Amino acid sequence: MDLKTIVDTLGLEPHCCADKLTGKVTGGYMGDLLSDVMANSAKGQLWVTRQVHQNIVAVAALKELSGIIIVQGAKPDQNTMEKAQKEGVPILGSTLPAFEVVGRIYRLLENA
């Protein structure tokens, strides 16, 4: 499924790289411990997290994740936005808690 479809269906707010939402989402990963995400996420997954520190961009780029959704209305740091712009990592926002966001994405991907 295209990232853009998920963004539009869930009404996610693009914090960065609104023009780069063409990537394919192959699945999802949820986590706030970056060491865990580095170890266990897979290419193409859409990452749901509460963590706003700039290291999330490096991790997403390293693992070739399709994008990052920051939940509960948390705003990414300025550094995070700048790095995301530079690396072309889409960062999206939701006001919903992680459980809700993940549930909706899961349903979308299953019914695709």
Place this chain on the structure above:
Amino acid sequence: MHPQALVREARAKNLDVISICDHNSSENVEQVMRAAAGTGLIVLPGMEVTTREEVHVIALLEGLEQIRILQEQVYRNLPGQNDEDAFGVQAVVNAAGEVEGINDRFLIGATEIPLKDLVDLIHALGGLAIASHIDRQAFGIIGQLGFIPLDVRLDALEISYSLGLAKGRQIYPDLADYPFITSSDAHFIKDIGRAFTRMYLEAPTLHEIGLAFRKQQGRKVIEEI
């Protein structure tokens, strides 16, 4: 802990310098410093702060004035209230070990202070910033953030007492340029001195510890057994 019992145990374990680093709080520091006066034990004011990213950072500071400033900033940015049933009573004790007050704040929570801001603040106060127990996934900088961000200048990294410095060096060859320390992280009297760091210093002061971390003027951290 009872300040006098704490000091007695530290002396019994042959420690020369200790720091009291409670979570997000320093209200018990002064009484321990008082209890240590005249015993030969040096007590440095400290605090273990939980950053917004849920990374634990130890702040070692020069004196009470500096720790008070840090305390103010931490309290101002620490939301929530303690639940005594779930997390226990947070007592503030006097020199005789009597409870003088209860700290109501959510001390085990995370502050809203980003890691870089905290480290900058500690340095602005003339202190040393040490990333706590980096080998632990929870609340360790590497566990929480995947790697040490390049814009954060930590003075040293702590390896947990259970792992020890030698193993720490084996596991983290990429961090060879950082000074490593280890400590008891004692939450109970009996655990005081279960681990400690030896350093070659001219005097037991914060300034000297800083020199040892930077390997300046012959001061150093002694890692070999």
